[in-house]
Amino acid sequence: MLTNLLIDNTESWEIPSLVIYTESTWEKRLERAAQKWNISVPILKNDFLAKAGESIVLRNNDKKVTLLGIGDSIAFKVIEDAVRKHVFANRDKVGKSYTLNLKHLGDHLENVISPIISGVLLGHYQLKGIPTNVDIHLILPKENRAKHIILIEDAKKVAEAKLWAMYLVDTPSNIIDPQGFADEIEAKSNEFGFDATTFRSREGLKTLGLHAVLAVNAGSKNNPSFSILEYTPKNPVASIAFVGKGVTFDTGGISMKGSQNMHWMKCDMGGAAAVAGAIAAIAGMRLPIAVTGFIPATDNMVDGASVKPGDVIQSHSGKTIEVIDTDAEGRLCLADGVSFACKMKNFDHIVDIATLTGSSVMTLGYEAGAMLSNNVETAQLLTEASISTDEKIWQLPLWDVYNKGIQSDVADVKNYPGNPAAGAIHAAKFIEAFVQENTKWAHLDIAGVAFAANGYGKDRNATGFGVHLLLEFAKIIANQ
Secondary structure, eight states, rough: OOEEEEEEOOOTTTTEEEEEEEHHHHHHHHHHHHTTTTTHHHHHHHHHOOOOOOOEEEETTTEEEEEOOOOOOOOOHHHHHHHHHHHHHHHHTSSTEEEOOOOOGGGHHHHHHHHHHHHHHHHHOOOOOEEEEEEEEOOOOSSTHHHHHHHHHHHHHHHHHHHHHHHHHHHHHTTHHHHHHHHHHHHHHHHTTTTTEESSHHHHHHHHHHHHHHHTTOOSSOOOEEEEEOOOOOSOOOEEEEEEEEEEEETTTSSSOOSGGGGGGGGGGHHHHHHHHHHHHHHHTOOEOOOOOOOOEEEEETTTOOOOOOOOOOTTTTTEEEEEEEOOOOHHHHHHHHHHHHHHOOOOOEEEEEEEOOOHHHHTTSSEEEEEEEEEHHHHHHHHHHHTTOOOOEEOOOOOOGGGGGGSSSEEEESSOSSSSHHHHHHHHHHHHHHHHHTEEEEEETTTTSEOOSSSSSEEEEEOOTTTHHHHHHHHHHTT
């Protein structure tokens, strides 16, 4: 990304200027602004109240400025969306350089600076993957300048990690296939500061025992990959793991999806992208917590070798699986990923994340992801992270009564109950069967929130959901 944040306090009328206000800071500034721009207070007050997303252009002779409101909410998404929408809508007008004036936010700045910076950087994101080349001159108040600069640098690292995750999801699956995904992870590891180990062949995954991933991959001409991302600081206070579903394209296999909107299925690695982005952000911020990411990546295609409904397959854990529906492939990948994580190390917490079920969308719509967990502490930490980041999740039950939905006559478990009722819960119960006893584990189903019709493109596009949530989860544990 070539969007440059320049903290030089350069004020110039030669380039466009964007000034940001909350409602309360604007109320204090209103009369002075009206005098400066030669406009009556009642008219200016009527035209601009600095509500979230509200903007106005003021002119006086050869001077021009745009005022943008972010309201008085401190909800991250409210502020980020208000700024991003404005920047996105006006990105062609501002050219290659503009000023971003934050000096009037005063004491509010510390609470809103991170979503503002995120909104600005995301506003310049282009779906075609072409990097923008823009210089943004930041104007800050003199008070607490050093602290604000640190907050800006951290916000930039998080935004850049989120942008990478969005790029991974939005890029067509003939480019980000399982090997392309591994290429990206290896390429970005040095930039963000984490270690990457990638396995790129069927023989390699067979040696690792990832039999369920290989079953999903059986119908594809593309080799699968398995990537392990590790960030290990000196004297970590805890050790956690993330497992991300990396299905780079999902036809549904033999249980094939309908053709309408199948092109959206390039997004079925949104969980893996969130894991990659979160670890990039954690490494970039040098948090004092060890984090390991596991990304099993494959596409789910159809040919004569494809796994079939009714087949019984092996898994990393040693348990056998009856495949009822080949379109319930993501949970097969997660089963191997979670089992691998459990056997690799005794992590303090394991969280898997995936665009997994339509059931979670039917339950929570496009506003929140589903969370299911076997541990109260893990669930509480994720809930706290959700509230802080405004990436909404809602806990669903994981009661043992749902186990009957994954019981099989011919294998240890089956991957689908045969009907869609309680689909998100049954998917989580299936994954839970591969979690070792006494492991603190949670499952996040982000099917409704990873890929959205959000106005930033002509079609659905990536949201980066999960990057900030997992980062904040790690931060909370690191600060305990």
